[in-house]
Amino acid sequence: MSICKLTTYLLLLTGLFTGCSYSSKTSRRLLQEARNNGPFDVAVAPGVPLENGSWSRTMKGRIYWAKYLYDQGIVKNIMFSGGAVYTPYTEAVVMREYAIALGIPATHIFTEAKAEHSTENIYYGYRLAKTLGFNRIALASDPFQTKLLTRYVRKKVEPTVSIIPFVTDKLAALEPDMKDPVIDFTGKQVAGFTPINKRENFWKRWRGTRGKNIDTSAYSLLPDAANMAKNLKVVAFFTGNHDQAHISFVREANQYLARMAGLYHFQYDTTSNWNNLNLEYLSEYKVVLFLDTRPETSEQRAAFQQYMESGGAWMGFHFAGFALTPSAYPQNWDWYHNTFLGAGSYKGNTWRPTSAILQKSGNVLPVSAGLPDQFKTSPNEWYSWERDLTRDSAIRILYAIDSTSFPLGTGPKPHEIWHDGYYPVIWANKHYRMVYFNMGHNDIDYEHHTNQELSATFDNPEQNRVLMKILFSLSR
Known part of the structure; x- marks a missing residue:
């Protein structure tokens, strides 16, 4: 018409x-x-x-x-x-x-x-x-x-x-x-x-x-959020200049988390100056986020390791776990990639970004209390890793891709479509207060060179609740 x-x-x-x-x-x-x-x-x-x-x-x-x-x-x-x-x-x-x-x-x-x-x-x-x-x-x-x-x-x-x-x-x-x-x-x-x-x-x-069948419990705020967020200070580190999909995620994450800070009354700060990754600066915050990349200098890395070994809390997303030799982000930090994250180097990924059903594992951790058994994610590019996380006794897998999600990805290359396998997505390390999310890549129109955003990460109420519950749990 x-x-x-x-x-x-x-x-x-x-x-x-x-x-x-x-x-x-x-x-x-x-x-x-x-x-x-x-x-x-x-x-x-x-x-x-x-x-x-x-x-x-x-x-x-x-x-x-x-x-x-x-x-x-x-x-x-x-x-x-x-x-x-x-x-x-x-x-x-x-x-x-x-x-x-x-x-x-x-x-x-x-x-x-x-x-x-x-x-x-x-x-x-x-x-x-x-x-x-x-x-x-x-x-x-x-x-x-x-x-x-x-x-x-x-x-x-x-x-x-x-x-x-x-x-x-x-x-x-x-x-x-x-x-x-x-x-x-x-x-x-x-x-x-x-x-x-x-x-x-x-x-x-x-x-x-007439509005008589309303479920008044729908889209409720997190219970006990006021107590969990009390005196909470969070700082997010980001680079925001590599890959439009990651730049889009960083911008969206900062907007969403700033709104959550206003809603639940906690402090949320951001910085793209990685030289702020020092003990004096970090001492002001209960939780540190890496939204896209990782620290690169030896001084920054030493400060972050000491912060974590002293009881600090961390949440990382997607590209913050990436390492590949040779590349602009080589695997040259064993403590972070092998000991802390447990994943080693990047191995491969799906394409295009697609949603997946995540299944909660049997691991019982403080951060997993009250989380749903399953939820559907926003579209994402999913990573696979060099190391088998199930063989690392320190790693506690919270969520992995459920088999009902396969085939995952649309290609066009055959190896970009996963048909089976076990792929952890959210996990913790029992020796540290940390959780890594293999999520943080919005779908972008690369094919037509418009760089238009085709998907969002935080347009997902259930996924948002998982993220915020884990963030508040890390702050305790």
């Missing part, structure tokens, strides 16, 4: 439901108020079912409106909300794919996949936004839906949520530059899907429409 037809449809929709829809005049006023009061941390955009493998007019309108608000700087991030309700495709995920195709960076898009009704879109979207550390939240949708939800938002969600219905003439003005991307959703159906009208009777669905 052409964009011109889209605009005509939206105008007709607004006119048809004038009595229960915001007028054009009111929509323009609310948009101006949003400009004056913005920028908002995130706008929640309710989902729409995928129809016949493509977006509908309603979905297209909501996504373009979200893009308009993002491009105008009125909102910093977008959260699409909606599960697989009437069709076997998760609405939020579908809308996210279209938004990425339209140019919104993946690290500024979040998805909420529990909602099945409009009331749940804003309720769960708001709750998830708060657990992500966002404070200034808006609802962005068509004039009909936003007006229907306004009273519910004010009474049941949060009165300070701003309402931003789309203004059709604003969308019409953008028509010459709009795209209508074609996305292949083959194989992305939810397994075992049953549409809501087949699994719930009319009255239960009606209760859901």
Whole structure:
């Protein structure tokens, strides 16, 4: 369908439901108020079912409106909300794919996949936004839906949520530059899907429409977080200039962890000056993070080893464990790669970045208390290692890739696709307060040389909870 037809449809929709829809005049006023009061941390955009493998007019309108608000700087991030309700495709995920195709960076898009009704879109979207550390939240949708939800938002969600219905003439003005991307959703159906009208009777669905089926425990904050975060000081070291996928992760990690520091009231500092890796500087912090690389000078390495051997805590991500001889990061630090991490040198990796199911191991450690038995990760490039971690008596594996994840990777090279094997992803060392995460590589459009972000690491509530629980456990 052409964009011109889209605009005509939206105008007709607004006119048809004038009595229960915001007028054009009111929509323009609310948009101006949003400009004056913005920028908002995130706008929640309710989902729409995928129809016949493509977006509908309603979905297209909501996504373009979200893009308009993002491009105008009125909102910093977008959260699409909606599960697989009437069709076997998760609405939020579908809308996210279209938004990425339209140019919104993946690290500024979040998805909420529990909602099945409009009331749940804003309720769960708001709750998830708060657990992500966002404070200034808006609802962005068509004039009909936003007006229907306004009273519910004010009474049941949060009165300070701003309402931003789309203004059709604003969308019409953008028509010459709009795209209508074609996305292949083959194989992305939810397994075992049953549409809501087949699994719930009319009255239960009606209760859901009225917001009566809400799970009030969804997207709750971590229990006892205030005590765990008390007096916690964390510092993250990073380089941020090698591989756009790692640069993207570092930027996203710093934004996420800064929001978590505000939410849970701990101190989070960052530095790209590795000369700060000295005992005087480290003495101020309970936990040290390596977001992408490692220290390179002998003085920095000696200080870090002494910090860890004196009871300091550390969390490392993905490339922080990389070593390969010959390369710019040779294996020239035996204590770190062999004794501390236990992995030795890098051996290989999957490609492209894909999600995996991680299975919790049988190892019982203080940091593993309360963690889920399984969870699905964000897309990542997975490393394999020279040394067998299961043979190292000091290493305690927390999570490894579950066999249901295979084949893992899409190639094109055959060795970049894993079909079997045991691959630890998160592990600890019983002699140190440390945890390593083999996660930290966002998907980037290298093929078309755009460097566009195609995935995000911290758009994953369950994975985020695992990370934060481990971080707080290390700080004790």
